[in-house]
Amino acid sequence: MxxxxxxxxxxxxxxxxxxxxRDVHFVVEVPARSFAPEPGQFVMISLxxxxxxxxxxxxxxxxxxxxxHFELLIRRVxxxxxxxxxxxxxxxxxxxxxxxxxxxxxxxxxxxLIMLAGGLGLAPLRAFVWRALARRREFRRIDVLVxxxxxxxxxxxxxxxxxxxxxxDVHVRLTVDAAREGWTGRIGVTSSLLEGMKVDAHDxxxxxxGPPVMYRDCLRRLLAMGLYENHLWLTLERRMKCGIGLCGNxxxxxxxxxxxxxxxxxxxxxxxxxxx
Numbered sequence: 001m002x003x004x005x006x007x008x009x010x011x012x013x014x015x016x017x018x019x020x021x022r023d024v025h026f027v028v029e030v031p032a033r034s035f036a037p038e039p040g041q042f043v044m045i046s047l048x049x050x051x052x053x054x055x056x057x058x059x060x061x062x063x064x065x066x067x068x069h070f071e072l073l074i075r076r077v078x079x080x081x082x083x084x085x086x087x088x089x090x091x092x093x094x095x096x097x098x099x100x101x102x103x104x105x106x107x108x109x110x111x112x113l114i115m116l117a118g119g120l121g122l123a124p125l126r127a128f129v130w131r132a133l134a135r136r137r138e139f140r141r142i143d144v145l146v147x148x149x150x151x152x153x154x155x156x157x158x159x160x161x162x163x164x165x166x167x168x169d170v171h172v173r174l175t176v177d178a179a180r181e182g183w184t185g186r187i188g189v190t191s192s193l194l195e196g197m198k199v200d201a202h203d204x205x206x207x208x209x210g211p212p213v214m215y216r217d218c219l220r221r222l223l224a225m226g227l228y229e230n231h232l233w234l235t236l237e238r239r240m241k242c243g244i245g246l247c248g249n250x251x252x253x254x255x256x257x258x259x260x261x262x263x264x265x266x267x268x269x270x271x272x273x274x275x276x
Contacts, residue, residue: 006244008046008094009033014069016089019155022076024085027069030061031095037070039127040235040263043097044243045072051080054240054258056124057098064130064159073123073155099243101263103233105131111203112141116218118190118210122146122155124235125209129163136169143197144172147190147214151176151183191217194225201226208234219266232266 009031017025037043037057046052058064059071076085087093113132117125132142144163148154154174164172173193175186186192190210206222208215215234222232240258241247250257253272 006096008044008052008096011093011095013087013089013091013093014066016087016091019073020152022085023155024074024076025058025156026072026074026087026093027065028072028093028095030068030070035061035070035098037098038102039131040103040124041098041100042124042240042243042262043070043072043095044099044240045074045084046094046096047080047083048094050083052094052241053080054099054243056127056235058123058126058156059130060127063134064127071126073120075120097243099240099258101259101261103263105135108205109138111139111205112143112200113139114143114145114199114204114206114222116145116190116193116206116208116210118147118214119149119153120155121209121211121214121235123209125207126156126159128207129159133163133166133170140203142170144170145190145193146172147175147177147193147210149177151180151185189217190214191221194218194221197225199225199227202228205231205233208232229267229270230265233263234266234269235262236264236269237262 011031012029013026014029015027019025037060042054042056044052045055055072055074057070058073061067061070065071074081074084076082115125115129129144132139160172163170175188175193179187204227206227208218219232236257240250243258245256245259
């Protein structure tokens with residue numbers, strides 16, 4: 001695993017675009033030092049004198065993001081994120097990382113992939129979709145299933161349109177919990193997108209990211225479809241302060257999410273009451 005400096009590096013923002021009223025999509029130049037992230041990893045973003053917080057990588061250099069750049073989605077929920085979302089194109093963010101587990105993709109080769117996202121969960125799973133498309137010949141069917149509270153909260157609509165246009169090799173399905181006038185799509189919880197799906201259960205991997213209630217329902221359905229426990233991958237969240245296993249904030253029943261995760265197979269965490 002590449003060594004990661006604990007000193008935040010000054011990185012230029014190549015683009016900052018509002019996704020909606022509270023989410024901003026950033027395209028950021030990679031740090032000067034070695035930066036070779038994998039899907040599922042995260043970086044720590046800071047503003048000097050203000051604070052620091054972890055954010056999932058939503059696209060990697062050359063895989064959804066332009067070469068020499070990575071992408072983030074920052075939601076305005078507090079003082080730090082409020083200030084971060086005010087940074088504009090040409091501004092600066094301070095970055096350290098990447099942190100987290102580096103998952104080997106070789107076992108997934110030749111398999112079907114299901115990307116199942118609820119709400120903000122599409123942010124980290126976006127990197128998984130772009131990885132799969134960058135290596136499209138290595139996989140069979142790719143399903144991207146996305147749920148949101150309402151039509152206005154669907155993230156990365158441009159990407160979803162791009163992926164949907166690839167009707168020959170990517171299958172995108174959307175649902176919302178509650179519709180408004182003009183919505184003609186599906187209405188229902190995220191797990192309802194699995195209804196009626198026909199999969200080769202023994203040769204399919206599913207990647208999940210969303211709220212715990214979504215995990216419980218989706219995992220139950222996927223297991224009923226015959227998927228193996230070690231073929232189900234999910235991201236777990238805790239407040240991370242250091243990223244290197246020192247502060248203990250992200251500890252979950254003895255597991256340090258910043259080092260051992262945040263991506264886990266269901267088999268690894270099924271016994272953890274806090275996990276799902």
